[in-house]
Amino acid sequence: xxxxxxxxxxxxxxxxxxxxxxxxxxxxxxxxxxxxxxxxxxxxxxxxxxxxxxxxxxxxxxxxxxxxxxxxxxxxxxxxxxxxxxxxxxxxxxxxxxxxxxxxxxxxxxxxxxxxxxxxxxxxxxxxxxxxxxxxxxxxxxxxxxxxxxxxxxxxxxxxxxxxxxxxxxxxxxxxxxxxxxxxxxxxxxxxxxxxxxxx
Ligand SMILES: [Zn+2]
Numbered sequence: 512x513x514x515x516x517x518x519x520x521x522x523x524x525x526x527x528x529x530x531x532x533x534x535x536x537x538x539x540x541x542x543x544x545x546x547x548x549x550x551x552x553x554x555x556x557x558x559x560x561x562x563x564x565x566x567x568x569x570x571x572x573x574x575x576x577x578x579x580x581x582x583x584x585x586x587x588x589x590x591x592x593x594x595x596x597x598x599x600x601x602x603x604x605x606x607x608x609x610x611x612x613x614x615x616x617x618x619x620x621x622x623x624x625x626x627x628x629x630x631x632x633x634x635x636x637x638x639x640x641x642x643x644x645x646x647x648x649x650x651x652x653x654x655x656x657x658x659x660x661x662x663x664x665x666x667x668x669x670x671x672x673x674x675x676x677x678x679x680x681x682x683x684x685x686x687x688x689x690x691x692x693x694x695x696x697x698x699x700x701x702x703x704x705x706x707x708x709x710x711x
Pocket of ligand 1: 656657658659660692693694695696
């Protein structure tokens with residue numbers, strides 16, 4: 512039975528590596544997979560899924576108006592598709608998550624999505640919110656904070672290492688980086704944010 516899967520984690524837990532391994536497992540058996548990556552991910556050349564440990568694969572870039580359902584419908588005219596994999600799935604819109612559920616339900620194709628649950632302010636991403644709500648299968652890819660506890664949150668820092676508390680949810684082409692933290696250490700750093708100082 513085809514299902515919608517959401518593999519969620521904090522930053523740098525190996526989501527993309529896991530995605531590429533899953534895609535490879537299908538291809539090794541002569542099966543066809545389709546890989547998707549947001550067009551806004553400018554870290555790598557457009558249309559390439561790239562993991563930190565050096566694995567890469569070609570992928571189809573998607574914008575916020577992209578229709579996964581129509582793309583899959585067209586792809587199925589040439590040959591069967593056995594699995595669809597979406598990297599950085601937090602950037603999906605609500606409509607696109609709905610699109611993916613239709614691919615699962617109408618075409619009986621499993622869809623594997625990989626993404627972050629929350630942004631650097633501790634707020635949910637739209638894509639992840641609806642994946643957590645609508646996916647049949649939720650799996651956590653675990654990673655740890657510097658203290659050894661499970662990391663569930665993502666801190667954004669600038670090029671000097673200073674913690675950023677403000678800014679857009681999606682930064683394009685910036686020099687910022689992300690650090691996976693446990694909630695305790697994330698909350699500790701957020702207490703220093705100007706808007707939280709007033710509350711405290
Ligand atoms: Zn910690």
